[in-house]
Amino acid sequence: MKTIFITGASRGFGRLWTEALLERGDRVVATARNLTDLEGLKEQYKDRFLPLQLDVTDRHASIDAVNKALKYFERIDVLINNAGYGLFGTVEETTEEQARAQMETNFFGLLWVTQAILPVMRSQKSGHIIQVSSFLGLTTLPMLGLYNASKFAVEGLSETLATEVVHQNIKITLIEPNGYATDWAGASxxxxxxxxxxxxxVRDAFATAGEDVSSWGKPGATISPVLDLIDNPEPPLRLLFGKVAYAAVEQSLNSRLQQIHHWKDVSIKAHGH
Incomplete structure (x- = not known):
């Protein structure tokens, strides 16, 4: 039995994974802006389930939530930073308010919860932090510029963090899903x-591509991989979710490497000696 702290637990991946973890016997701290959708789980799983209201953009509230979880369960084995949403539109048409709000939730919210959980895991000398990123943290799509940027930031932060905490027996994993049939592209x-x-x-081409049903993954198919990831004593730093993510990232990395090789002489010349 493990104790898992998961953000954004009221819907989408967060809800599915919360239910699956509880069903198999784990203890779960589930945070959400609105706890109404989690009331049924509390009635069913009682002491193994702790729902907490949390806006991850509030750093002090994130610290308080972790402290409440630690007091209730006495340890936290796994953090799943799942809270986030999509911002659709061109870069030029994005307002300052929209841009800042996207980064506040997708990047800073993840950072605040990560910072809050690290003292717990350092004290335990163990832990696993799972950051729900996106394949759009490794490649890009038009109409998602600020979302892409937020996930690129999550990737850089988490890769760095992995090098800083490895000697504390704390593991970091970036889950990088392609699009799934959740409300990420809908109500959220x-x-x-x-x-x-x-x-x-650009808008028309993006809309047409989104109509391809085969490009959207089935949310329920992620449950078994997430449980396997949590149980793995040597989890990977990065794990793509979905065949579209795999193909798109493979193509992007190969293209990037070819371009780097093509401009090798100029790169070396720019060093100066």
């Missing part, structure tokens, strides 16, 4: 205003 998503007609071809 934010849209920019689409007032610049020059971008209409």
């Amino acid at each position: 998503a934010v849209q920019t205003e689409s007032g610049i007609t020059d971008y209409q071809p």
Whole structure:
């Protein structure tokens, strides 16, 4: 039995994984902005389930939530940073408020919860932090510029963190899903205003690509991989979820490597000696 702290637990991946962990006998601290959707789980699993209201963008509230979880369960084995949402629209049409809000939740919210949990895991000399990133933290799609940027930031932060805590027996894993049939692109998503007609071809192409049902993964298919990941004593730093993610990232990395090789002489010349 492990104790798992998971953010964004009221819907989507968070809800599915919370239920699966409880069903197999783990103890779960589930945070969400609204706890109404989690009331049934509390009735069913009682002392093994601790729902906590949390806005991850509030650093002090994140620390308080971790302290409550530690007091209740006395340890935290796994953190799953799942809270986040999608912001759809072109870079130019994104407002300052939308851009800052996207980074506040997807990047800073993840950072605050990670910082809050690290003292617990350092004290235990063990732990596993699972960051729900995206394949769009390794490659990009148009119409998701700020979302891409937030996930690129999560990737850089988490890869660095892995090198800083490895001697403390703390593992870091970045889960990088492609699109899944959750409400990430629906009720949870934010849209920019689409007032610049020059971008209409980009919007149309993006909308057409999104109509391909085969490109969207089935959320339930992630349950077994997540449970296996939690149980693995040597988890990977990165784990792609979905065949679209695998193909897109493989193509992107190969293309990037080819370009680096092509410009090798210029790169070396720029060193100066």
